[in-house]
Amino acid sequence: MENILYKDENSKYCSDCGKIIKLRAEICPNCGCRQAHASNLNEKNRIAAALFAFFLGSFGAHKFYLGKIWLGVLYLIFTWTFIPSVISLIEGILFLIMSDQDFNMKYNR
Template sequence: MTDDPSRPESVPSTPSTRPEAVSLDKAAVSGAPSTNQTQEGGSSPWADAQAAAARSAAAGNGGVPLNSSQFSSSFQPQVGAVQSDVAQKKLVAGLLGIFLGSLGVHKFYLGMNQPGVIMLVCTVAGYLLFTLLAIILIGFIFLLLPAAVGLVGLIEGILYLTKSDADFQREYIVGKKAWF
């Protein structure tokens, strides 16, 4: 064995290096809670809890322990992600309303199936009636139905794009406002 104190082999294992008693400060004797108490192994409960938290954080973070700012920021809600999701939904729903509004695709995208089905049925029925009745020369009247539904989709698409993200989320995503 060498006399190098940094090597574990050179440290004698005598009872004096390992505290066996519980040390208490004056506050603990008087009945008040203390933060300086040590357990039988020589470590305090607070140090043990911190070490356990660091081990669990290191295990969940690829072996890299988190410092206090990383630890607190990892549990904060990601507000920017929610806002960008609403902005993306607003943009996609607006463009679908403008380009495929007569089919009600923007309604299906926002999860409003009943208004989407109504728009789709009106458009398809209008085109079918136009095709079937075109022979009699009155079928052109039924072209007004898909045109009107397409106009509704166009107006809704423009409304979606001009609303703020908060208004769009409140009215169309959370509130499920069906028309205009």
């Protein structure tokens, strides 16, 4: 096993013990802790999007969460018409019945 003595572009610190490990390591060889990857930290959650749509959808919160900023602004502008409320209710239901794979393909590229 290769022992890394200093941190370079191909290494990182373990999120639990702080030892230097390989950049692509999923489990720290020193403490056995599973490592969180940056790509996983930025992924959108289907259930969270549905909750945003149900509870704050009239303000476009789910659109902001999913990175659709201009649509979120459009929802904010037309909040007073209650049209975004109806649309977000439908979108919330669609998020709940959508499979995780379909959601990831659409929103977590």
